[in-house]
Amino acid sequence: MEFTPSAEERILRAALQRFAVDGLSAPLRAVAQDAGVSAGLIIHHYGSREHLLEVCDRRALEVTHETKLETFTGGSGVMLAQLAEVERYAPVIGYVLRRLQAGGPLAQQLVTDFVRDAADYLEQGVQAGLVSPSRDPEARARVLTEMALGALLLQLPAQRDHLDLADLPTWIRSYTDALLLPMLELFTTPLLQDSTLLDAYRGAAASGEQAPTTTEGTTS
Template identity: 35%
Template sequence: MRSDLTARARIRDAALARFGADGIAGTSVRAIAGDAGVSAALVLHHFGSKEGLRQACDEHVLAAMKSGDEADLGELLSAATPARRYLARALLDGSESASALFDEIVTRTEAWLAAGETEGWVRPAADERARAVTYVSWMLAPLLLGDHVGRLLGGDPAETATAVRGARAGLEMLTHGLFADDRWLSAFRDVDVR
C-alpha cells in the first residue's frame, strides 16, 4: 500500500512513474515531489539531485531484475509496469546513464545465462556476450517500439497483459526454435568466414 512506503520509496516510485511518462529531461523535481506528496526540498534531501534520483531508479529497476523463483513471476510482472515504462524512456535518452544501465542489464543477463548453461536449462553459445546483448535487445524491443507493438498487439507493451503476450511468443521461439532447418544460420556462418 502506498501509505506504507517510506518517503524515500514514495519519491522513488513517483519518479519511476513520472520519468516513464515524461522522460528524464521532461520531468522536474517539483513535479515528482508533488506526485509523492512531499516538498522538493525533501526530494533533494534524500537524493541530492535529479540525477541522484535517476540513479536510485536505475538501482531499483536492476534490483527487481534479480532472477527469482518462477512461481513469483506473476507477482513480479504485475508490479513491474512502472519499471518497464521507466526503462523504455531511460534507455532512449542517449545519456551516459542510459548506456551504463543497458551495460549493467547485459552483464547481469550474461551471468544469468551462464548460470543457466551450468544448470542445464540454457544451451551453450559460441559467443556468450553476443548472446546476452541480443537477448536483452529482443526483450527490450517491445518497450522501445511501444507505439508500434501496442498498435499491433492491442495494448500498451508496458502493461502486464501485453508484456506477457509478447514475452510468451518470444520465449516460445527461444525455447522451441523458429526455423525448421539451418539454412539461415549456415548463410550467416558463411558470411562470417569471408
C-alpha cells in the first residue's frame, strides 16, 4: 500500500521546492498550490513564513545528516546507492543554495548547525574505522562544511533569480559527477607528499612564533 503524505508533509516538500525555484520570498500561495492545499492551511500548520523556513532548515539538516552518516558508516556500497539517486536531493540542495544566497543571521545559523552535524557524523565515521581521527575534530568539520557549501554557492544556479525545477536535478547530477572524483582523490590520497608544512606550522605555534610576513603584510 502506497504511503500518502500528510498535508503538513506535502506543504514542507512543496516549500523546499518552491523556495529553491523562486527564492525564500516566493509567495506562500504558490507553495499552497504546489502542495494542493489552501494558503490558510499553511498558516494553520506553520503559523508564518519564518517558521516554515525554520522547518525547511531542519529538514535540510536532517537529510544531510542522514545521508552523510550512512556514507561515513556504511562505506562504498551506500555511497554508490546514494549516487544512483542523487537527483532526489535536488530540492533540498536548491533550498540550501537559496538560504546561503540570502545571507543574514539565519544563514549563519544554518552553517553553524551543518558544522555541528558534520562533527557528529565524522566522529561516527572515525568510530566505524572509515574516517581518520583529527587533531581538532570541530575545526576539521568547519573547514569541510565551508568548503562544501562554498562550492555550492559558487555554482551558476545560485546566481539566478529563478531556477527551473525540471533542470535542477540535471544540474545536481552534473555537479556531483564533476566534483566527486577530485574530492575523493583529495581525501583519499593526501595532496602533500609529507608532513613538512604541518610539522613546521605546529612547531611555530608551539613556540609562540608568528608566521613571517612580507612588507605588504601577507604571509611570505
